[in-house]
Amino acid sequence: MTQGGRDGYVPREKQLTDSRLWRSRQLGPADRDALADTVEGIRRVDAGFDFVHQDAPADRLHVVLDGWAARSKLTEDGQRYLPSVMVPGDLCDLDALLFDRLDYAVTALTKCTVAVLPRERLLALIASRPGIAAAFAWLGLAENAVLTEWSMSVGRRSAHERMAHLLCELMVRMTAAGRAEGHSFDLPLTQNHLADALGLTAVHVNRTLQALRASGLITVKDRRARIHDWPALSRMGGFRPDYLHLDAVDQEVELPLPAWRPDRCGAPVLAFST
Amino acid sequence: MTQGGRDGYVPREKQLTDSRLWRSRQLGPADRDALADTVEGIRRVDAGFDFVHQDAPADRLHVVLDGWAARSKLTEDGQRYLPSVMVPGDLCDLDALLFDRLDYAVTALTKCTVAVLPRERLLALIASRPGIAAAFAWLGLAENAVLTEWSMSVGRRSAHERMAHLLCELMVRMTAAGRAEGHSFDLPLTQNHLADALGLTAVHVNRTLQALRASGLITVKDRRARIHDWPALSRMGGFRPDYLHLDAVDQEVELPLPAWRPDRCGAPVLAFST
DNA sequence: CGCCAGATTGACACGGCTCAAGCGGTGTGG
DNA sequence: CCACACCGCTTGAGCCGTGTCAATCTGGCG
Numbered sequence: 001m002t003q004g005g006r007d008g009y010v011p012r013e014k015q016l017t018d019s020r021l022w023r024s025r026q027l028g029p030a031d032r033d034a035l036a037d038t039v040e041g042i043r044r045v046d047a048g049f050d051f052v053h054q055d056a057p058a059d060r061l062h063v064v065l066d067g068w069a070a071r072s073k074l075t076e077d078g079q080r081y082l083p084s085v086m087v088p089g090d091l092c093d094l095d096a097l098l099f100d101r102l103d104y105a106v107t108a109l110t111k112c113t114v115a116v117l118p119r120e121r122l123l124a125l126i127a128s129r130p131g132i133a134a135a136f137a138w139l140g141l142a143e144n145a146v147l148t149e150w151s152m153s154v155g156r157r158s159a160h161e162r163m164a165h166l167l168c169e170l171m172v173r174m175t176a177a178g179r180a181e182g183h184s185f186d187l188p189l190t191q192n193h194l195a196d197a198l199g200l201t202a203v204h205v206n207r208t209l210q211a212l213r214a215s216g217l218i219t220v221k222d223r224r225a226r227i228h229d230w231p232a233l234s235r236m237g238g239f240r241p242d243y244l245h246l247d248a249v250d251q252e253v254e255l256p257l258p259a260w261r262p263d264r265c266g267a268p269v270l271a272f273s274t
Numbered sequence: 275m276t277q278g279g280r281d282g283y284v285p286r287e288k289q290l291t292d293s294r295l296w297r298s299r300q301l302g303p304a305d306r307d308a309l310a311d312t313v314e315g316i317r318r319v320d321a322g323f324d325f326v327h328q329d330a331p332a333d334r335l336h337v338v339l340d341g342w343a344a345r346s347k348l349t350e351d352g353q354r355y356l357p358s359v360m361v362p363g364d365l366c367d368l369d370a371l372l373f374d375r376l377d378y379a380v381t382a383l384t385k386c387t388v389a390v391l392p393r394e395r396l397l398a399l400i401a402s403r404p405g406i407a408a409a410f411a412w413l414g415l416a417e418n419a420v421l422t423e424w425s426m427s428v429g430r431r432s433a434h435e436r437m438a439h440l441l442c443e444l445m446v447r448m449t450a451a452g453r454a455e456g457h458s459f460d461l462p463l464t465q466n467h468l469a470d471a472l473g474l475t476a477v478h479v480n481r482t483l484q485a486l487r488a489s490g491l492i493t494v495k496d497r498r499a500r501i502h503d504w505p506a507l508s509r510m511g512g513f514r515p516d517y518l519h520l521d522a523v524d525q526e527v528e529l530p531l532p533a534w535r536p537d538r539c540g541a542p543v544l545a546f547s548t
Numbered sequence: 549c550g551c552c553a554g555a556t557t558g559a560c561a562c563g564g565c566t567c568a569a570g571c572g573g574t575g576t577g578g
Numbered sequence: 579c580c581a582c583a584c585c586g587c588t589t590g591a592g593c594c595g596t597g598t599c600a601a602t603c604t605g606g607c608g
Contacts, residue, residue, distance in 0.1 A: 073426055076512035081430045083422045095415045098408075103419060103517045130401065134372075140414045141369045144421060145377060148357045151425030152347055155473025156355045159564070190586060199429025204564055206588065238350035243377045433596075464554060475597055480556060 015042065016115060019063045019089040020177070024135035025247075031131040038125065040116045045108040052106035058096035059119045064088055067112030068188050070197070071104040082197040084147065085109075085189070087170065089177045094140055097122060110188045142245040149243045154199045157238065159208045162198045165237030167218060169244070171227055176246050187225040289316065290389060293337045293363040294451070297523045298409035305405040312395045319382040326380035332370035333393045338362055341386030342462050344471065345378040356471040358421065359383075359463070361444065363451045368414055371396060384462045416519040423517045428473045431512065433482045436472045438511030441492060443518070445501055450520050461499040 016022045016036055027035070040060065045051045045067075052062060054073070069092060070082040083104065086092055092106045096119055108114075126133040146169075153162045174185040191209070195202040212218050217233045219226045227233055234240075290296045290310055301309070314334065319325045319341075326336060328347070343366060344356040357378065360366055366380045370393055382388075400407040423443075427436045448459040465483070469476040486492050491507045493500045501507055508514075 071422070073422075075426070075430050076509075079430050081426045083425055083429075095418060098412055098415050099419075099519065104422065127404065133407070137411070137414070138372055140411070140418065141372050144369065144414065144418055145373075147418065147421040147425060148345070148347075148378065151357055151421060151428055152349070152355045154425055155357075155428040156349050156353050192586075201565055202587085203566085203589090207564090210588090235350075245373065465556095466554075476555085477557090477598080478596055481596095484556090 015039075015065050015113075016063060018065065018178070019091070019115070021063060021091055021135060021139065023089075024138060026131050026134035026138060028131050031129055031135070034125055034129060035132065038117050038121045040118050040121075043112075043114045043116060045112045045114060047108055047110045047112075050105045050107050051112070051114055052093050052096075052102065054103065054105040055101050057100060058093065058102050061094065061096050061117045061119060061122060062092040062106065063115040063117065064090050064092060065113040065115050068109040069106055069112055069114075070109055070193070072107045072196075073104050080196045081199065082193065084143075084150065085170070085193075085197055087173050087177055088179055091139060094136070094143060097126075097136070109193055138245070145243045145245060159198070159200055159204055160211060161237050162200070163194070163205070163208045163212060163237075164217070164233050165239050166194070166198060167225060167227065168230075168234050168237050168239035168241075170225070171230075172241050172244060172246070176244075183228070183230060184224055184226040186223060187220060188223050289313075289339055289387075290337060292339065292452070293365070293389070294523065295337060295365055295409060295413065297363075298412060299521075299523070300405050300408035300412060302405050305403055305409070308399055308403060309406065312391050312399065314390045314392050314395075317386075317388045317390060319386045319388060321382055321384045321386075324379045324381050325386070325388055326367050326370075326376065328377065328379040329375050331374060332367065332376050335368065335370050335391045335393060335396060336366040336380065337389040337391065338364050338366060339387040339389050342383040343380055343386055343388075344383055344467070346381045346470075347378050354470045355473065356467065358417075358424065359444070359467075359471055361447050361451055362453055365413060368410070368417060371400075371410070383467055412519070419517045419519060433472070433474055433478055434485060435511050436474070437468070437479070437482045437486060438491070438507050439513050440468070440472060440511075441499060441501065442504075442508050442511050442513035442515075444499070445504075446515050446518060446520070450518075450523055457502070457504060458498055458500040460497060461494060462497050 016032075016039060022032060022035065042065070043051060043062075047067075050072075051069075052058070064086050066088050068088070069086040069090075071084050071086075071092070073081050073083060075081065086106075092114075093102055095102055122132075122136075126136060149169075153165050157165065170187065171180065171183070171185060174180040179185060189197070191205045192202045194200075195205045198205065200208070209218075209220055212233075213220070215232075217227070217229045217236070219228070290306075290313060296306060296309065316339070317325060317336075321341075324346075325343075326332070338360050340362050342362070343360040343364075345358045345360075345366070347355050347357060349355065360380075366388075367376055369376055396406075396410075400410060420443075427439050431439060444461065445454065445457070445459060448454040453459060463471070465479045466476045468474075469479045472479065474482070483492075483494055486507075487494070489506075491501070491503050491510070493502070
């Protein structure tokens with residue numbers, strides 16, 4: 001998955017406008033201008049190819065402008081695992097800001113358009129503009145929260161719950177990215193991708209999706225996910241959107257989710273005492 | 275687990291000296307002085323009690339000076355999960371720097387001594403001292419990497435592999451913290467804790483440990499872990515220390531691990547190509 | 549002495565994995 | 579235009595790693 005594949009390096013444009021970074025509350029207009037100027041170029045990558053390589057020297061960050069990508073790691077015995085999935089607008093490899101090599105690759109799950117930002121210029125911006133520093137810090141910490149929730153899913157939830165949780169998360173993130181229509185969104189992941197993200201088998205993903213459809217919660221068909229019963233789905237997945245920390249996002253888009261507010265999100269808050 | 279428990283608030287001292295934060299390469303002497311002055315107080319917490327509460331307003335950070343702690347979350351149906359374990363010297367709740375409430379609690383696994391750092395003072399330091407800002411940024415990204423590896427463990431490795439991996443990680447971190455003697459270290463976690471950290475059952479943890487002992491890899495007895503065959507253990511767990519990013523730590527202590535360098539760490543490096 | 553938390557063991561159930569076959573769409577080369 | 583290959587999806591049968599439940603054992607401590 002690493003070489004081959006059209007990987008055109010289009011001359012510089014500025015199209016960060018739809019990215020999560022761009023929408024950060026912490027940024028002022030001047031910050032946004034500065035960021036836009038940082039874009040070194042735009043790459044187009046075919047589905048299935050890595051545009052960031054594991055263990056290779058890293059000196060630039062990547063923002064998915066269009067398409068889906070994922071971080072990807074291999075276990076010693078060759079199983080693939082996707083510790084995080086990037087939807088359009090997401091920053092792929094924040095760690096490249098400080099680390100010289102990454103311990104994951106970033107794979108294009110679909111044909112992708114990717115903005116490339118040179119590390120040095122970003123570091124300079126961070127040093128000189130508190131707003132930009134704050135935005136990156138926020139993104140980093142939010143990412144930690146998402147990873148934590150992800151790992152709890154994998155560690156403690158059943159296949160059905162995990163799938164429900166992931167679909168809820170993607171629904172909310174796609175909505176926040178302005179890429180959802182009502183209760184449905186484009187889901188270009190194959191069942192293999194889902195399996196690698198959830199720590200399951202493709203076969204089992206298939207059966208799980210069928211079960212969720214059979215209970216009338218969702219349908220996934222023709223690369224499109226539709227959520228028919230959000231309250232039930234979020235309850236099943238134990239999903240509460242807090243950990244996504246979307247409150248740092250300028251939200252022109254109204255979130256059309258019926259159970260958006262925590263107190264309506266299903267799971268009763270457990271008393272946490274002896 | 276939340277109230278009760280001795281929770282003494284000792285008057286201010288300065289004992290960050292052994293913390294990972296303190297050892298960060300990015301800090302100069304003046305930075306360290308400034309950090310030491312930030313300590314608001316020292317708390318002593320009994321084993322089993324939370325010293326950081328989930329969903330409560332957060333306005334201070336905590337460093338475990340002595341003892342072990344862990345972040346802890348509950349699923350809707352009441353299962354406990356420990357997304358990360360803190361050994362002496364570790365920072366517990368970096369997110370409190372920016373987020374007003376945390377989506378996890380921090381539980382003392384043993385009797386703990388904890389330094390408390392007020393968020394506002396830290397933010398001021400970060401704004402005025404690039405070294406301190408860099409140290410925190412590094413810690414945040416390193417945490418990111420650890421969470422990622424943790425979640426891959428839980429998602430893709432068998433119980434034996436997971437256990438092996440965790441023991442390797444703890445061995446290295448304890449060594450880096452100057453708290454290991456040769457190939458053994460204090461491991462005050464109960465089998466229940468291990469289960470909650472690994473996404474397993476206490477019963478299964480027990481059998482797994484026995485199996486590892488039977489193959490001569492380790493012994494865990496009287497709260498002490500001894501690693502008898504590091505190469506085999508790290509190979510079994512697919513452990514490579516890179517993701518811990520300990521290179522940012524001033525390492526007076528020589529790491530006594532035989533297989534410290536990546537190329538001797540067991541797992542053959544997979545050719546990462548098509 | 550009695551209590552309790554943690555560790556241990558056994559018997560059994562079950563969720564998710566493995567292996568294997570078949571199906572439908574789609575791109576490609578003859 | 580067909581043949582073929584390939585990929586993703588689907589389905590079935592059987593197995594195995596972990597979970598569940600429950601009992602017992604151990605050591606520390608009031």
